[in-house]
Amino acid sequence: MILLQDYNLNELTDFLTANYNVKPFVAKQIFGWLNKSVDFDGMTNVSKQLREQLKQDCVAVSAKIVRTLTSQIDGTQKFLFELYDGNVIEGVLMKYKYGNTLCVSSQVGCRMGCKFCASTLGGLVRNLSAGEILGQVLSVNALGDGQNRYVTNIVLMGSGEPLDNFDNVIKFLHLVTSEQGINISSRNISLSTCGVVPKMRELAEMDFSLNLTLSLHNAFDDQRKQIMPITNAYSVEEAVDACKYYFQKTGRRVIVEYTLIDGQNDSYSHALKLASLLRGVSVHVNIIALNPVKETGLKGTSENTLKKFLQYLTKLGISATRRRTMGQDIEGACGQLRRRYLEEQQ
Ligand code: SAH
Numbered sequence: 001m002i003l004l005q006d007y008n009l010n011e012l013t014d015f016l017t018a019n020y021n022v023k024p025f026v027a028k029q030i031f032g033w034l035n036k037s038v039d040f041d042g043m044t045n046v047s048k049q050l051r052e053q054l055k056q057d058c059v060a061v062s063a064k065i066v067r068t069l070t071s072q073i074d075g076t077q078k079f080l081f082e083l084y085d086g087n088v089i090e091g092v093l094m095k096y097k098y099g100n101t102l103c104v105s106s107q108v109g110c111r112m113g114c115k116f117c118a119s120t121l122g123g124l125v126r127n128l129s130a131g132e133i134l135g136q137v138l139s140v141n142a143l144g145d146g147q148n149r150y151v152t153n154i155v156l157m158g159s160g161e162p163l164d165n166f167d168n169v170i171k172f173l174h175l176v177t178s179e180q181g182i183n184i185s186s187r188n189i190s191l192s193t194c195g196v197v198p199k200m201r202e203l204a205e206m207d208f209s210l211n212l213t214l215s216l217h218n219a220f221d222d223q224r225k226q227i228m229p230i231t232n233a234y235s236v237e238e239a240v241d242a243c244k245y246y247f248q249k250t251g252r253r254v255i256v257e258y259t260l261i262d263g264q265n266d267s268y269s270h271a272l273k274l275a276s277l278l279r280g281v282s283v284h285v286n287i288i289a290l291n292p293v294k295e296t297g298l299k300g301t302s303e304n305t306l307k308k309f310l311q312y313l314t315k316l317g318i319s320a321t322r323r324r325t326m327g328q329d330i331e332g333a334c335g336q337l338r339r340r341y342l343e344e345q346q
Pocket of ligand 1: 103112114116117118153156157158159160161162192193194195213214217257288289290292293
């Protein structure tokens with residue numbers, strides 16, 4: 001299937017002129033509509049005949065919002081997007097004083113197998129194309145008033161492992177940061193990985209001022225292997241070395257994500273190990289309590305233990321803060337809405 005949101009302006013122009021004999025200015029108009037996630041029927045300045053032809057061969061809106069949940073607590077919104085083949089993915093919009101951050105998915109499902117994560121329970125269904133990742137941003141951005149940018153920041157932290165879909169993610173980054181597109185600065189974009197080390201290094205060598213996050217969750221190799229199988233391929237030390245390399249190449253400090261799971265990674269010895277691993281490395285640690293997913297049987301650390309863990313780290317000289325949890329009442333953790341939706345369909 002041809003997804004028009006996969007194309008940048010030049011590619012779209014080439015495609016439309018070659019196949020439909022369309023003039024460049026019409027291609028530009030269509031590109032404008034695509035950037036607003038407007039479907040063919042809404043492209044009012046494009047001839048009906050051309051729209052009908054395109055409708056038969058291509059898809060305009062690659063991620064359609066089919067369900068929206070809004071948190072009564074903090075206004076966080078969760079979206080379920082439908083793709084052209086009926087697959088669904090989810091995204092979360094978090095509202096802050098400085099702007100709105102959209103968390104997007106990079107794959108349908110995930111094959112990384114992290115034990116605490118809902119996204120990976122059914123394995124990987126397929127990769128998203130660049131346009132399907134972009135489509136999530138464009139569809140949510142279109143909910144704004146059109147004057148100001150609605151989505152100001154993006155985190156690749158939804159379902160999927162972005163570095164397991166490297167080429168499409170890179171293409172997405174080019175599209176979303178393009179001046180002809182919605183032109184979001186890469187400084188406002190974060191990519192989170194479970195630690196696909198060679199790709200972290202490759203990313204470091206690219207010319208993106210992208211923020212990188214490593215999901216660590218345990219500093220002991222043997223224990224991390226139990227909850228994050230990627231550790232069998234790349235050790236904790238190799239992942240941290242890749243963070244050092246990222247800083248060296250880009251000047252950007254990597255964020256280390258540490259999700260506290262009750263009784264598994266939240267003791268003093270875990271804090272000590274984490275501190276010794278990260279001492280002298282330019283990183284910042286983000287602490288969060290596990291969002292319980294019913295299928296996993298794992299529980300989040302209590303408020304008390306979380307505070308203590310944070311204190312330990314701070315006393316041990318590690319730069320760490322607690323990440324605010326948002327959208328608690330709408331199942332903020334990745335993959336949960338999609339799973340519920342799929343259950344309902346059965
Ligand atoms: N695959 C990437 C990005 C997607 S997961 C990665 O691993 O980083 C985004 C973040 O949410 C990761 O830090 C992941 O470990 C965390 N996460 C997954 N399930 C969670 C849950 N139930 N509670 C809290 N954090 C969770």
